[in-house]
Amino acid sequence: MTARIVELRKGVLEKNDLLAAGLRAQFADADVRVSNWVSSPGTGKTALLELLLARAVERGIVAAALVGDCATDNDAQRLARSGAPVRQIVTEGMCHLEADMIGEHLSGWDLRALDLLVIENVGNLVCPSSYDLGEDVRVALLSVTEGEDKPVKYPQLFHSSDVVVVTKTDLAAAVEWDRDAALAAVAAVNPDATVVETSARTGAGIDDLLDLLSTRTPHLQEAP
Amino acid sequence: MHELSVAHAVVSTVVDALPSPPPRVLGIRVRVGELSGIVPRALEFAYDVAAQDTPLADAALVIEVSPVVIDCPACGPQQLASTHDFRCPVCGTPCGAVIGGKELEILDVTLDDTCVSEDMVEVSA
Numbered sequence: 001m002t003a004r005i006v007e008l009r010k011g012v013l014e015k016n017d018l019l020a021a022g023l024r025a026q027f028a029d030a031d032v033r034v035s036n037w038v039s040s041p042g043t044g045k046t047a048l049l050e051l052l053l054a055r056a057v058e059r060g061i062v063a064a065a066l067v068g069d070c071a072t073d074n075d076a077q078r079l080a081r082s083g084a085p086v087r088q089i090v091t092e093g094m095c096h097l098e099a100d101m102i103g104e105h106l107s108g109w110d111l112r113a114l115d116l117l118v119i120e121n122v123g124n125l126v127c128p129s130s131y132d133l134g135e136d137v138r139v140a141l142l143s144v145t146e147g148e149d150k151p152v153k154y155p156q157l158f159h160s161s162d163v164v165v166v167t168k169t170d171l172a173a174a175v176e177w178d179r180d181a182a183l184a185a186v187a188a189v190n191p192d193a194t195v196v197e198t199s200a201r202t203g204a205g206i207d208d209l210l211d212l213l214s215t216r217t218p219h220l221q222e223a224p
Numbered sequence: 225m226h227e228l229s230v231a232h233a234v235v236s237t238v239v240d241a242l243p244s245p246p247p248r249v250l251g252i253r254v255r256v257g258e259l260s261g262i263v264p265r266a267l268e269f270a271y272d273v274a275a276q277d278t279p280l281a282d283a284a285l286v287i288e289v290s291p292v293v294i295d296c297p298a299c300g301p302q303q304l305a306s307t308h309d310f311r312c313p314v315c316g317t318p319c320g321a322v323i324g325g326k327e328l329e330i331l332d333v334t335l336d337d338t339c340v341s342e343d344m345v346e347v348s349a
Contacts, residue, residue, distance in 0.1 A: 012328045014237065
């Protein structure tokens, strides 16, 4: 028996990447800014998004959200109270969202009518970092209750993100949050990241975040 | 833990590239960057499951791990020793411009030459 080596040179996630490229083109064509929010469970993504959507409605920014969870539509119900269109993606146990799920759940929505689309990924700091969803901006969230060194413990995600949002800053004093150490940890894995500090309780940073996500960012990292 | 999804993608990508009837596949080589988010040991484990009952059932998986390489504005391409310290190892400048380490690709497949048709060679071209 003889063996022959045949070169293939194919990306393993090529199918997802192609679908994501199609979505990105569709989003650009409709002139809608899309962000993909990733964090561990319990960081406060939904509370922050609730406030962000309500603020968008107040300011006349047309925003919508897709929210991913392993089970239940609890988050979609919560977010729908803002008045913005919201759809739940139930992954039935899968630990991340993939581009085909986004495409399926957009059907029937007029993207041209939107200024901003937020995709809330499944709470997980590892797997979502491998899957491009066609977003303009990837947002990694970190709460002050989680520990300042999260970014260096999960470098793949924090490196691949354009924006790092610190949440629950109203609790910073109570948990003795070391802000400088956290900012240093972000800079160690992603020197180019934009950091926004927020509190869903006090509303701090919400307008800054809304401005950042609803206008086209001049610098965007290449998709992974 | 999305290595099982990735292992299925590896298997289906290779199977789709094989001519019909599929030749015997002896091995496949995959490059996994340190920033890809894939753990080689978990991928090896998941691959054995994903390859079952496919033309890759007997194909050995070889994983090549590629390190993180940054493009330092002052020093040019530099390999990093870790995935969580994006400073140039020579001059210490923080640098986020990554030119290597995100790979997740199938490099090549090794086929039993006695049953390779010319179709496969064209696929690889």
